[in-house]
Amino acid sequence: MQLRNPNLLRGESYIAGMWQQGEDLQTFAVLNPATGETILNVADLNDRDAERAIAAAHAAKPGWAALTVKERAKLLRRWFDLIMENQDDLTLILTTEQGKPLAEAKGEIAYGASYIEWFAEEAKRVYGDIIAPPNNSQRLFVIKQAIGVVASITPWNFPNAMLARKAAPALAAGCTFVAKPAHETPLSAIALAVLAEQAGIPAGVFNIVCSSSAPTIGKVMTSSPLVSKLSFTGSTQVGKTLLEQCAGTVKKTSMELGGNAPFIVFNDANLDLAIKGLMSSKFRNAGQTCVCTNRIYVQREIHEAFVEKLSTAMEALHTGNGSRAHVNIGPLITTKAVAKVTSLVDDAVTKGAKVIYQAKVDTNAGDIDTHFYPPTLISGVNKDMQISRDEIFGPVAAISIFDTEEEVLASANDTEFGLASYFYTSDISRVWRFGEALEYGIVGINEGLISNEMAPFGGIKESGFGREGSKYGIEDYMEIKYMCLGGI
Numbered sequence: 001m002q003l004r005n006p007n008l009l010r011g012e013s014y015i016a017g018m019w020q021q022g023e024d025l026q027t028f029a030v031l032n033p034a035t036g037e038t039i040l041n042v043a044d045l046n047d048r049d050a051e052r053a054i055a056a057a058h059a060a061k062p063g064w065a066a067l068t069v070k071e072r073a074k075l076l077r078r079w080f081d082l083i084m085e086n087q088d089d090l091t092l093i094l095t096t097e098q099g100k101p102l103a104e105a106k107g108e109i110a111y112g113a114s115y116i117e118w119f120a121e122e123a124k125r126v127y128g129d130i131i132a133p134p135n136n137s138q139r140l141f142v143i144k145q146a147i148g149v150v151a152s153i154t155p156w157n158f159p160n161a162m163l164a165r166k167a168a169p170a171l172a173a174g175c176t177f178v179a180k181p182a183h184e185t186p187l188s189a190i191a192l193a194v195l196a197e198q199a200g201i202p203a204g205v206f207n208i209v210c211s212s213s214a215p216t217i218g219k220v221m222t223s224s225p226l227v228s229k230l231s232f233t234g235s236t237q238v239g240k241t242l243l244e245q246c247a248g249t250v251k252k253t254s255m256e257l258g259g260n261a262p263f264i265v266f267n268d269a270n271l272d273l274a275i276k277g278l279m280s281s282k283f284r285n286a287g288q289t290c291v292c293t294n295r296i297y298v299q300r301e302i303h304e305a306f307v308e309k310l311s312t313a314m315e316a317l318h319t320g321n322g323s324r325a326h327v328n329i330g331p332l333i334t335t336k337a338v339a340k341v342t343s344l345v346d347d348a349v350t351k352g353a354k355v356i357y358q359a360k361v362d363t364n365a366g367d368i369d370t371h372f373y374p375p376t377l378i379s380g381v382n383k384d385m386q387i388s389r390d391e392i393f394g395p396v397a398a399i400s401i402f403d404t405e406e407e408v409l410a411s412a413n414d415t416e417f418g419l420a421s422y423f424y425t426s427d428i429s430r431v432w433r434f435g436e437a438l439e440y441g442i443v444g445i446n447e448g449l450i451s452n453e454m455a456p457f458g459g460i461k462e463s464g465f466g467r468e469g470s471k472y473g474i475e476d477y478m479e480i481k482y483m484c485l486g487g488i
């Protein structure tokens with residue numbers, strides 16, 4: 001990998017302001033998902049290393065919380081500037097370890113950085129309250145204070161942005177932070193730590209613990225009495241385990257878990273707009289995001305026209321190694337992920353769905369074909385097929401036909417998940433009626449790209465709780481304290 005700033009590619013963890021090999025001096029390999037080649041061997045930390053990171057964050061907490069918000073904001077702003085100055089190198093690291101095409105990786109670096117910029121500003125806008133007292137001898141106040149040490153566990157699909165959007169509000173609020181990135185993609189997280197150090201964020205405030213054993217580090221994070229909050233993004237299954245583990249020390253938690261997003265197109269929709277929205281919400285990161293469209297519902301009268309337009313649009317998808325300029329669909333993260341998508345499509349086809357379009361995979365010498373799944377369009381999907389119940393996490397567009405608004409609302413809400421949803425219509429009454437009736441934390445209306453740092457990202461039901469980004473995001477990292485002054 002040719003980087004302008006080779007210091008960004010490191011294989012150590014960052015604890016207490018020092019680069020660390022870990023007590024056991026073991027390493028694990030980080031692989032390029034397109035080629036299977038080892039990019040770097042990264043220090044494999046154990047439970048005692050994680051405890052040291054938590055102790056470092058705990059020790060750094062009083063000093064960090066005591067800085068003025070302007071001082072913390074300035075350091076966060078410096079971190080943001082450095083990330084943007086190093087955007088091209090960070091992009092290359094991200095594509096190499098995660099697989100997403102370069103243009104998307106570049107977008108992710110800017111997206112992640114936007115949370116740091118936003119929360120550097122929001123740090124200055126935390127307000128308390130004065131409450132009318134029940135009698136004249138009292139005065140009642142509400143203040144907000146940093147929760148304390150925050151631990152985070154983040155996934156491989158957005159190795160930069162998921163970490164940045166947890167660390168930024170936490171640090172802005174005055175919390176200190178210990179991150180465990182996914183073992184598939186630790187290099188982007190380590191690079192963020194290199195830049196945090198360079199920005200002058202004090203030792204112990206931002207720590208990274210890389211490990212091949214997530215359950216080991218997770219146990220330490222969830223059981224340590226020094227950790228006040230756990231913020232997790234990943235599968236609902238692992239989220240539930242972590243919630244159970246956090247119960248022992250009654251930690252606050254934010255859980256950004258799986259989704260099963262419906263994408264509904266009514267007869268009166270602008271079809272071209274709907275296709276544009278679907279292409280971005282379905283195929284972003286090769287379909288590997290928790291807000292990716294999972295179930296597409298098209299009203300009967302427009303089904304044929306919609307399928308035709310979608311097949312044509314999908315011809316513009318080029319699947320291959322994300323480091324090649326024209327590629328816009330990269331590999332899936334592992335062969336296990338490819339096997340899961342394959343089995344969902346096979347199950348749907350066995351139960352009667354039809355494959356309408358399947359793209360070709362265009363790999364180079366050195367790429368491993370079995371790491372890629374071709375963009376595929378199937379129609380005739382129904383709720384008995386596993387593909388309509390599970391997160392696909394792959395580039396498969398699965399269409400069902402519906403007749404009435406009532407019917408499609410029931411289908412859309414018939415899931416344990418409640419993260420993102422999308423619908424297209426030109427009927428303004430339906431915009432409100434249907435938007436309010438969808439049981440989701442996020443509703444895209446005539447829009448397929450709903451994520452940005454100014455908006456509250458998060459789900460309901462088994463998609464989790466807590467909100468990331470927006471004016472609400474910093475609240476997740478603050479405690480409310482009520483003070484009652486008597487004897488007046």
Ligand SMILES: NC(=O)C1=CN([C@@H]2O[C@H](COP(=O)(O)OP(=O)(O)OC[C@H]3O[C@@H](n4cnc5c(N)ncnc54)[C@H](OP(=O)(O)O)[C@@H]3O)[C@@H](O)[C@H]2O)C=CC1
Nearest residue numbers: 154155181182183214215218234235238257258290391393
């Ligand atoms: N909401 C979302 O954004 C995401 C949803 N998913 C969904 O989950 C499916 C499986 O993906 P997968 O990567 O396995 O997701 P996981 O939930 O297993 O991984 C997410 C994060 O949790 C860590 N982790 C895994 N097990 C534990 C544990 N017992 N204790 C503590 N941390 C743990 C992982 O570490 P490590 O990687 O080192 O094992 C990673 O950092 C996907 O197909 C998709 O459906 C996946 C990723 C993100």
Ligand SMILES: O=C(O)CCCC(=O)O
Nearest residue numbers: 157158233289290291451
């Ligand atoms: O959890 C995820 O899958 C990442 C969500 C990406 C986004 O912020 O849109």
